[in-house]
Amino acid sequence: MLHRLPNIFTRSLFLLFALLFVIGSLMSCSDSSTKKNDQANEKSDLPQTAIKAGKYIILDTRTDQGDRATAKKNAENTLKKYPSLDAMVGLWAYNVPQCLEALKDVGKEGKVKLISFDEDELTLQGIKDGHIVGTVVQQPYEFGYQSVKYLKALVENQTVDLPDNKQLDIPTKVIKQENVEDFWSNLKSLQKLGQQANNSPRPTEGHYFAFVVNLPDPFWSYARAGCYKAEQDFNLVCDFKIPHDGSSTEQNRILETLIQKEGLAGIAVSPLDPNNQTEILNKVAEKVKLICHDSDAPESNRLFYLGTNNYLGGRQVGKLIKEALPEGGQIMIFVGKMDVLNAQQRRQGLIDELMDKPISG
Known part of the structure; x- marks a missing residue:
């Protein structure tokens, strides 16, 4: 009898291991099923507007029509609806400052990555404080200065060397915590130059031009x-000139009024709705020298565009997102209006960068 005990013991161990294997398999199937269900639920929670861009999910693009209260409300609603949100990206100057305010209200500053466009002082302070990853900045001072310089050259029939695409690019810069102080100091110097010039007696003779922007924003103080x-x-x-309600209707009224003014020789404008402003822009171009700045209207008879290559600026925003979220994540984009060309180009550049698409041309 005793000599059979080892066999019984061996068979018992075998049955025990077999039972553990079966239990483990069942648990694995259960975990796998639960994971699949969680993934299915996660997908079902995503809006139909969601875009899969490489390792990233762009949930949507929220617009506010240039209204800061709406911009903050958009941010607040996003935080409520998507508690697992990883990043908020603003494509116009005021978007990320409003996102930061919404995050501060719920004690989540620094927990959701913020990536911005333009050099709003609240953004620069947020970068300095460590609440904002970084921003891609334009050079609005140069928009103003160079637009006037080129309009003068055009009126005086000087040769203006233009690339084939009739776009004069003013380079962007990437501002992060390590260079924000130097950049901000330079901005203040440019502002001081402008204030000194403004406090000087304005010329009463010479060419007469107009510089028309898209909406009220501190960004334009540098221009x-x-x-x-x-x-x-x-x-x-x-x-x-500033359309104070940020509408193309008001901008069109400003343009109509300007071309009635005696002596006006040229206009630089940032079109609010280029697809629907071709008629008024062509009317302006018949009367005076017309160029676009900040946002283009390539279907119009404007002479050329001067400003940021907004598509490449969007690619730089995408690179900042990659640095902030190397493993991917969920992102919400915020912008004023999507019918403005600069917003369309920045957004597309961002998406293409996250998808690792090559830059053509």
């Missing part, structure tokens, strides 16, 4: 400084 400095440097007059 205004550039215009004022150009007035002094080139001895001419440049009116600075």
Whole structure:
């Protein structure tokens, strides 16, 4: 009898291991099923607007029509609806400052990555404080200064060397915590130059131009400084015009009024709705020299575009997202209006960068 005990013991161990294997398999199937169900539920929670871009999911693009209260409400609603959100990306200057305010209200600053466009002072402070990853900045001072300089050259029939695409690019810069202080200091110097020029007696003779922007925003204060400095440097007059309600209707009214003014020789404009402003822009181009800045209207008879290559700027925003979220994540995009070309180009550049698409041309 005793000599059979080892066999019984061996068979018992075998049965025990077999039973553990079966239990483990069942648990594995259960975990796999649960994981699949979780993934299915996660997918079902995504909006139909969601875009899969490599390792990233762009949930949607929220617009606010240039209204800051709406911009903050968009941010608040996003945080409520998507508690697992990884990043908020703003494509216009005021978007990320509003996102930061919404995050502060719920004590989540620093927990959701913020990536911005433009050099709003609240953004720069947020970068300095470590709440914002970084921002891709334009050079609005140069928008103002160079627009006036080129309009003067056009009126005086000087040769303006243009690339085949009729786009004069003003380079962007990437600002992060390590260079924000130097950049901000330089901005203040440019503002001081503009204030000094503005405090000087305005020229009463010389060419008369107008610089028309898209909506009220601190961003444009730097362009205004550039215009004022150009007035002094080139001895001419440049009116600075803002559609205070941020609408194309108001912008069109400003353009109509300007071309009735005696002596006006040229206009630089950032079109709010280029697809639906071709008629008014062509009317302006018949009367005076017309160029676009900041956002283009390539189907119009404008002479050329001066400003940021917004597509490449969007690619730089995408690179900042990759640095902040190397393993991927869920992203919400915020912008004022999607019918403006600069918004379309920045967004597309961002998406293409996250998808690792090659840059053509």
